[in-house]
Amino acid sequence: MLKGLRVVELAELIAGPYCAKLLGDLGADIVKVEPPEGDAARRLGPFVDGTPGEDRSIPFLHLNTSKRAVTLDTTTPRGAALLRSLLADAELLITDRVPSQMAACGIGIDDLLEAQPSLVVLALTPYGMTGPYRDYRAYPLNTFHAAGEGYITPVASHLMPRVTDRPPLRHGRFAGEYKLATYAGMLALAAVYHARATGVGQVIDLSKQEALIGLNYVEFQPWLTGALPVATRDSRAVAFGGIMQCSDGEVQFTFHEQHHWDSLVKLMGSPAWADEEWAATHASRLQHGEQINVHLKEWMRHQSRNDIVREGQLIGCTVAPYNTIDEVYASEQMEVRQFFQPVTHPVAGTHDYPTAAYRFDDAVIHPGPAPSLGHDNDRVFGEQLGLSAEERRELRAQGII
Amino acid sequence: MPDAVTPPASAGALAGVRVLDFTWAVSGPTATMMLASLGAEVIKVESPRRPDVVRRNPPLMASTNRQKRTITLNLGHPAAIDLAKRLVAISDVVAESFRPKVMDGFGLGYGALREIREDIIMLSSSMAGQHGPSSHFAGYAPMFVALSGLGEMTGYEDGPPAQIRIGADIVAGVHGGFALLAALFHHQATGEGTHIDLSAIESQSCLIGDSLLEFAANGTSPRRSGNDEPGVAPHDCYRCAGDDRWVSIVVTSDEEWARFVGAMGTPAWASDAGYADSQSRWQNRHRLAHDIETWTSARTASEVTSILQAAGVAAIPSYPADELFADPHIVERDMVANIPGPARVWPVIRLGGKLARTPLLVDRACPDMGNDNAYVFQELLGLSEDELRGLAEDGAFA
Numbered sequence: 001m002l003k004g005l006r007v008v009e010l011a012e013l014i015a016g017p018y019c020a021k022l023l024g025d026l027g028a029d030i031v032k033v034e035p036p037e038g039d040a041a042r043r044l045g046p047f048v049d050g051t052p053g054e055d056r057s058i059p060f061l062h063l064n065t066s067k068r069a070v071t072l073d074t075t076t077p078r079g080a081a082l083l084r085s086l087l088a089d090a091e092l093l094i095t096d097r098v099p100s101q102m103a104a105c106g107i108g109i110d111d112l113l114e115a116q117p118s119l120v121v122l123a124l125t126p127y128g129m130t131g132p133y134r135d136y137r138a139y140p141l142n143t144f145h146a147a148g149e150g151y152i153t154p155v156a157s158h159l160m161p162r163v164t165d166r167p168p169l170r171h172g173r174f175a176g177e178y179k180l181a182t183y184a185g186m187l188a189l190a191a192v193y194h195a196r197a198t199g200v201g202q203v204i205d206l207s208k209q210e211a212l213i214g215l216n217y218v219e220f221q222p223w224l225t226g227a228l229p230v231a232t233r234d235s236r237a238v239a240f241g242g243i244m245q246c247s248d249g250e251v252q253f254t255f256h257e258q259h260h261w262d263s264l265v266k267l268m269g270s271p272a273w274a275d276e277e278w279a280a281t282h283a284s285r286l287q288h289g290e291q292i293n294v295h296l297k298e299w300m301r302h303q304s305r306n307d308i309v310r311e312g313q314l315i316g317c318t319v320a321p322y323n324t325i326d327e328v329y330a331s332e333q334m335e336v337r338q339f340f341q342p343v344t345h346p347v348a349g350t351h352d353y354p355t356a357a358y359r360f361d362d363a364v365i366h367p368g369p370a371p372s373l374g375h376d377n378d379r380v381f382g383e384q385l386g387l388s389a390e391e392r393r394e395l396r397a398q399g400i401i
Numbered sequence: 402m403p404d405a406v407t408p409p410a411s412a413g414a415l416a417g418v419r420v421l422d423f424t425w426a427v428s429g430p431t432a433t434m435m436l437a438s439l440g441a442e443v444i445k446v447e448s449p450r451r452p453d454v455v456r457r458n459p460p461l462m463a464s465t466n467r468q469k470r471t472i473t474l475n476l477g478h479p480a481a482i483d484l485a486k487r488l489v490a491i492s493d494v495v496a497e498s499f500r501p502k503v504m505d506g507f508g509l510g511y512g513a514l515r516e517i518r519e520d521i522i523m524l525s526s527s528m529a530g531q532h533g534p535s536s537h538f539a540g541y542a543p544m545f546v547a548l549s550g551l552g553e554m555t556g557y558e559d560g561p562p563a564q565i566r567i568g569a570d571i572v573a574g575v576h577g578g579f580a581l582l583a584a585l586f587h588h589q590a591t592g593e594g595t596h597i598d599l600s601a602i603e604s605q606s607c608l609i610g611d612s613l614l615e616f617a618a619n620g621t622s623p624r625r626s627g628n629d630e631p632g633v634a635p636h637d638c639y640r641c642a643g644d645d646r647w648v649s650i651v652v653t654s655d656e657e658w659a660r661f662v663g664a665m666g667t668p669a670w671a672s673d674a675g676y677a678d679s680q681s682r683w684q685n686r687h688r689l690a691h692d693i694e695t696w697t698s699a700r701t702a703s704e705v706t707s708i709l710q711a712a713g714v715a716a717i718p719s720y721p722a723d724e725l726f727a728d729p730h731i732v733e734r735d736m737v738a739n740i741p742g743p744a745r746v747w748p749v750i751r752l753g754g755k756l757a758r759t760p761l762l763v764d765r766a767c768p769d770m771g772n773d774n775a776y777v778f779q780e781l782l783g784l785s786e787d788e789l790r791g792l793a794e795d796g797a798f799a
Binding site: 223 | 414415417435439458460464529530532533534535536537538540541542544546547548549550551552554555556560561563564565568570571572575576577578579580582586587589597598599600601602603604606608609610611612614615616617618619623624627628631632636637639640645647649651653710714715717718719720721722723725726729730731734736737750751753755756757758759
């Protein structure tokens with residue numbers, strides 16, 4: 001899909017590299033620029049077979065598929081000059097360096113665009129390039145909580161009625177980073193589309209905090225328009241249903257429409273309590289959440305998860321199994337869609353990697369392996385930028401590449 | 402570059418792209434709203450017999466379908482299907498989020514669309530994808546979370562999976578938006594169209610990609626672990642002054658730890674041998690959290706943030722909505738837009754990202770159903786008023 005798109009990645013850890021990976025997995029040519037000691041994600045566990053090593057970090061292997069990689073000390077004048085030469089061939093720069101860091105390596109984004117007006121620069125920083133917090137320090141946990149999403153996670157339910165005893169929570173380990181990086185990739189592609197049509201490139205100032213706020217608009221909108229008070233983990237409680245325990249695992253029940261409730265009643269064999277007046281309307285059921293949960297729990301204690309899901313879905317019940325990670329990996333649906341694809345890495349070995357949520361004309365996505373540190377130095381600095389073997393040796397001796 | 406081919410800055414990066422939008426509810430409409438915000442002309446199709454369910458929630462409708470045009474078509478009527486096909490012929494993208502096979506039933510499946518326009522791009526957004534044993538499942542956002550493994554990976558280490566209420570529809574929407582942009586890039590480069598088959602479940606699974614690879618590579622099922630990052634402490638939210646108020650703090654090195662301790666005024670507990678290095682702090686993180694809260698709980702989250710950031714320590718409040726949108730940084734970054742809709746002006750959250758040359762558009766809320774029938778059927782398709790009246794009497798728009 002993205003064959004012919006030339007991208008330079010000057011980023012590390014999660015969001016920036018993931019954004020470039022999404023493009024690389026679809027055929028874009030990604031040159032990842034790492035400092036001589038490598039992307040910090042190379043030191044992030046867990047590791048393949050539990051053995052640390054710069055080519056064994058599971059997050060790194062996943063976040064850097066389908067890329068070429070060079071090492072470059074961009075804080076040296078010679079390194080910065082090489083980066084500029086590399087960018088001369090590129091259409092898109094993905095960077096997570098804040099403006100002061102870019103300036104430190106002698107590269108001003110405005111200067112880059114002046115020299116190369118059709119370049120698109122995606123500046124993916126924690127709080128953006130302007131505003132009082134532009135130089136604030138942040139790790140992924142901070143930017144996630146900065147966007148208001150943690151404050152209402154998890155919401156109260158029968159599983160955890162007094163949830164505010166505990167701190168607000170992130171989603172997954174890096175879910176916020178993955179999510180905003182996908183959004184960032186969309187914006188970058190739009191700007192490249194525009195640049196190819198018009199010759200006009202631009203800077204995209206994307207604050208991670210703002211990307212996540214924008215992607216949470218559904219939750220903020222009712223408060224913003226005065227329809228609901230500020231959402232808290234208590235005020236957004238799930239009155240009944242939600243995650244429920246079966247004899248052999250958990251399921252998720254969701255009730256939006258009357259027919260969702262009716263089909264559950266049918267699935268339960270139309271018990272007498274469901275016929276009572278207080279159970280007739282959604283509004284009334286919301287008032288009797290605890291009572292309903294008592295009945296549901298009693299019934300579900302004796303049901304197997306697979307039976308409830310299979311029979312429930314047949315009659316229109318909005319029920320789904322709460323899958324553990326091994327169950328996701330083994331799921332028949334994922335298998336039919338070939339969501340996992342084998343990727344062979346010379347050091348880490350062959351493993352099934354998760355691919356993507358989309359297929360184009362039913363084609364399976366085949367990521368290439370993540371590169372070893374400096375894997376493409378010779379090809380990129382030699383063949384692409386025309387440095388002789390002698391010059392490269394010298395740069396290596398000086399610790400620049 | 403001659404100015405003639407440069408669209409005015411306000412036109413958006415996707416100026417000139419037209420999207421025929423059959424999506425409904427939240428996931429699909431969010432994908433097309435993103436394209437509309439980037440400048441595409443998005444024509445939302447509704448049937449008065451089955452209006453978009455989100456119309457029951459006017460503020461959400463206003464926001465989810467901002468920047469779109471709206472038309473009505475009764476897809477049970479052959480004349481309406483004919484009009485839809487004529488619109489396909491002048492569109493670059495068709496988007497839909499019905500259950501699999503529904504578009505085929507209307508005679509508007511990808512094969513039929515290609516016969517009308519060979520280079521059409523089509524997005525089909527569904528819960529589980531167009532094929533496979535779960536593709537017929539009825540699906541809502543909490544179910545995507547359950548099926549994907551994201552729910553399993555979210556929660557306290559010693560507790561049940563977390564009940565999440567936020568964002569799963571949007572996650573599917575943003576993956577749809579990304580895939581559409583990739584398809585538009587491909588079309589621009591090659592002139593070819595494509596059919597995108599998007600699974601909302603997989604879009605959530607993508608948010609835990611490294612956890613899935615961990616299982617595939619090492620055979621052990623990773624589990625939820627609160628806000629923890631192995632080997633790093635502090636790495637959590639800590640209670641502050643006020644009711645249910647919290648600040649996130651992350652310290653990843655001894656150097657940051659020294660700055661953190663100094664910023665707190667070097668409390669006695671910080672010299673505990675159990676906090677001497679990263680590994681010890683990680684092992685003693687529960688006790689450490691308790692000690693940190695003796696300092697944070699006497700201050701507001703924003704005071705803690707100012708003090709720690711001044712020392713170069715990563716901290717930021719875990720914001721409730723009212724504090725977030727009153728925060729000076731968010732106010733300066735201008736994250737709320739007030740946009741006119743049919744009944745009133747709606748405040749809406751802007752999408753993130755300041756595009757210097759093609760700012761994201763946010764100046765129109767979702768119109769009423771069928772607001773743009775005249776523009777679309779008369780101006781774009783060239784129907785006369787008589788033809789339009791005839792079709793209306795016949796029930797094509799009902």
